[in-house]
Amino acid sequence: MSAQRHSAKRMLISATVSASVFLTLALPARAAAPAQLAQTIEGAKKEGTIRGQWSQNSYGGSEGFAEIVAGMNKKYGLNLKGQFTPGPDMQALMVRIVQEAAAGQPASTDVYLGNAQAMLEAQKSQVLKPVEWAAILDRRPPGETGFDAIASDPSSVAFATAVVGIQYNTNFVKGADVPKKLEDVLNPKWKGKIASTPYAAGMRELAMPGLLGREYIVEFTKKLSQQIGGLTRCGEAERLTSGEFVMLVLTCGGNDSTVLQRKGAPLAHTVVQEGTILHMRYGGVPKNSRSPNAAALFASYLLTPEGQALLWKHDGLDLHLFPDSHMKKDVDAVRAAGGKVVVNTPQWLGSLKGYQEMQKELEKILREGGK
Numbered sequence: 001m002s003a004q005r006h007s008a009k010r011m012l013i014s015a016t017v018s019a020s021v022f023l024t025l026a027l028p029a030r031a032a033a034p035a036q037l038a039q040t041i042e043g044a045k046k047e048g049t050i051r052g053q054w055s056q057n058s059y060g061g062s063e064g065f066a067e068i069v070a071g072m073n074k075k076y077g078l079n080l081k082g083q084f085t086p087g088p089d090m091q092a093l094m095v096r097i098v099q100e101a102a103a104g105q106p107a108s109t110d111v112y113l114g115n116a117q118a119m120l121e122a123q124k125s126q127v128l129k130p131v132e133w134a135a136i137l138d139r140r141p142p143g144e145t146g147f148d149a150i151a152s153d154p155s156s157v158a159f160a161t162a163v164v165g166i167q168y169n170t171n172f173v174k175g176a177d178v179p180k181k182l183e184d185v186l187n188p189k190w191k192g193k194i195a196s197t198p199y200a201a202g203m204r205e206l207a208m209p210g211l212l213g214r215e216y217i218v219e220f221t222k223k224l225s226q227q228i229g230g231l232t233r234c235g236e237a238e239r240l241t242s243g244e245f246v247m248l249v250l251t252c253g254g255n256d257s258t259v260l261q262r263k264g265a266p267l268a269h270t271v272v273q274e275g276t277i278l279h280m281r282y283g284g285v286p287k288n289s290r291s292p293n294a295a296a297l298f299a300s301y302l303l304t305p306e307g308q309a310l311l312w313k314h315d316g317l318d319l320h321l322f323p324d325s326h327m328k329k330d331v332d333a334v335r336a337a338g339g340k341v342v343v344n345t346p347q348w349l350g351s352l353k354g355y356q357e358m359q360k361e362l363e364k365i366l367r368e369g370g371k
Contacts, residue, residue: 036135041076043293050080050294053087053109057235057256060314061086067310072301075138080294090114091121097286098125107286111295119156119282120346128155128284131296138304141321147343149303149321156284159302160317162253163278163330164202165271167237172246173268182220182272185227185249192229195245200362201234202250205277207358211340212274214358221365224249231366241265253279254330258316271330275340278320278331 044050052065060067062084069082087093087108094114097107098121112118112128122128133150134140141149141158149158166179172193179185185194196203200221207217232239234252237260239245254269261267283299285292301307308318312326320327334341342348349355 036132040136040293040296041078044076044078044080044291044297047291047294048079048081049083050291050298051083051085051108051110052298053085054093054113055089056086058090058315059113059311059317064310064314067314068298068301068307071306071310072297075301075304075306076297078294078297085109090118094118094121094127097122097288098127101125101127101286101288105288106290107288109286110289110291111298112284112286113159113299114282114284116280116282116344116346116349119151119284120349122284123151123153123155123346123350126155127287129287129289129292130154131157131285131299133157133296133300136296136300138300141303141319142323144321144343147345149319151282151346156282157299157303158280158282158321159299159307159319160281160311160315161278161320161325161327161331162255162281162317163271163320163327164205164250164252164276165254165269165330167240167248167251167254167257167267167269169240169243169246170266170268172243178268178270179247179249180270180273182249182274184272185247186223190247191227193245194228194247194249195230195232195239196224196228196249196366197234197252198231198363198367199233200359200366201252202277203362204355204359205342205344206250206275207362208342208352208355211342218361218365221362225366225369228366237265237267241267253317255316258326259314271334271339273334273337273339275342276330276334278341278343280344281317 050069056062065084066082069080072078073080097112100107130153133154151157166185168178203217203221206212207214229245232245232248235256237256240248251269257267257269283302285295289295302311303319308322311317318325318327320331322328331341
């Protein structure tokens with residue numbers, strides 16, 4: 001046998017051994033995923049019921065909840081009975097769960113759906129149950145630099161993205177008047193016709209280091225305060241559709257514009273080139289959940305194509321990490337314009353210094369007209 005044939009044989013043996021080792025190492029992990037999913041499904045069958053509680057204006061409220069439960073019943077072969085109760089906002093509901101856990105009571109909701117601020121409180125209080133999300137997810141969202149949809153603890157998984165921008169009435173703002181930059185809203189023609197929020201939504205985050213910075217945003221907010229005709233909360237879109245205001249600068253996310261536009265409302269939402277904030281929506285399972293398996297499947301189902309479609313249908317949201325996401329288009333537009341994008345996560349919020357003080361300063365400027 002020639003030296004070349006010996007060499008080729010050694011390479012073949014080496015490759016075969018390497019492949020065998022890889023399969024030996026990989027098989028238990030691959031087998032663990034369906035086993036964990038099957039175990040979770042069996043647990044959910046025994047639980048029989050899943051209770052949900054959040055704002056009626058979020059995720060389609062009772063109608064959205066019923067469709068999500070029907071979808072997960074079909075996908076996982078379940079026959080869960082869904083019970084939905086309208087509840088408070090995301091932060092207030094997390095406070096309630098923490099209090100219930102401290103009192104040894106079952107959680108008001110078996111599955112918790114909330115934002116980064118509420119999840120930061122959840123991590124501090126350790127009220128959410130670690131879940132092997134990767135083992136039960138139908139598809140794991142792609143990661144991006146500095147952000148993984150699955151929390152490192154892993155107490156939660158991100159399932160949707162709200163993109164901060166400007167909401168406007170399309171009867172009054174159209175064509176070249178649609179803002180492309182923040183300074184566009186300072187045009188004298190809009191004086192007294194636009195609104196901002198009493199809590200400086202969007203601006204408080206953009207003022208942080210690494211984004212647009214304190215000096216830039218404080219100066220912009222002072223000018224904006226001279227331009228606005230009043231303050232309104234996110235979600236009060238009727239004050240725009242009625243013509244009381246023609247723009248809201250800035251929003252908590254443009255998803256309500258999408259939902260109301262489908263119903264014929266003269267509303268639209270745009271992102272500005274300087275930058276935007278991605279407010280993530282997370283799912284988690286309270287440790288005092290009465291149906292923890294069903295709750296884990298509920299959150300997992302939201303990341304399936306069917307679950308993402310229901311979120312888009314009922315709340316104008318989906319997860320920007322998926323290539324076919326509607327929200328990804330907004331994010332890509334800002335990045336293509338050279339703007340800055342930050343993902344609002346519990347870790348990001350927890351790392352900020354002076355965030356609360358910055359918010360109070362901006363609120364005061366807006367409230368007092370720049371004084």
